[in-house]
Amino acid sequence: MFRDREQAATLLARRLAKYKGKNPLVLALPRGAVQMAEIISNALQGELDVVLVHKLRAPYQPELAIGSVDEKGAVFIGRHASLVGVAEEYLKKETEEQVQMLKKRRALYTPVHSPINPAGRIVIVVDDGIATGSSMIAALRSLKEDKPEKIIATAAVAPFEGLQAIKAYADEVEVLLVPEEFYAVGQFFEEFSQVSDKEVIEILKKSRLRKPC
16 A cells, blocks of 8 residues: 555656666656655656546446547557447547547646657656556557657556556556556555546646756
């Protein structure tokens, strides 16, 4: 168990200490991981930003991810899609709905924090936890198009299956806990409260005032 996201982020920052002073670009998957990415960015003397992706929900099981989509509309379909029998019409509608949500989120964040170009940078992608790996994979695939120097995927916790799924898309993977029994990310945190858009905007705004070392 982790006490909270702050403790998990501090432990991850120690694992990533070799990147301190190399001005890494630390990208969070909103919203929960933004607080973690801020801690890691500060510890490594890097820059903070967000990478916007969202899971595609299974019909009648909104907590189950059947894939994911980035804000450009690029879709990744996970193995759960075939297991639950997702119709093409449903997938199209769900994708359009999530892309519109991502566009609204970008419009909310962009006025205070325009996206930072990852080209040629060491990029560290942070999530509080990985379940199926779909959201992280969508983020990693999207970033590869921008040709960063190196991509590191990080999370506090992931099941073995989810961990294996993301390895093909990152140059390095750092996960603190890989439990044998995994039901939900929140079960491994004593405190796992929701993070609001307002909190995300404040963190991003604050990060822009701090000059990278």
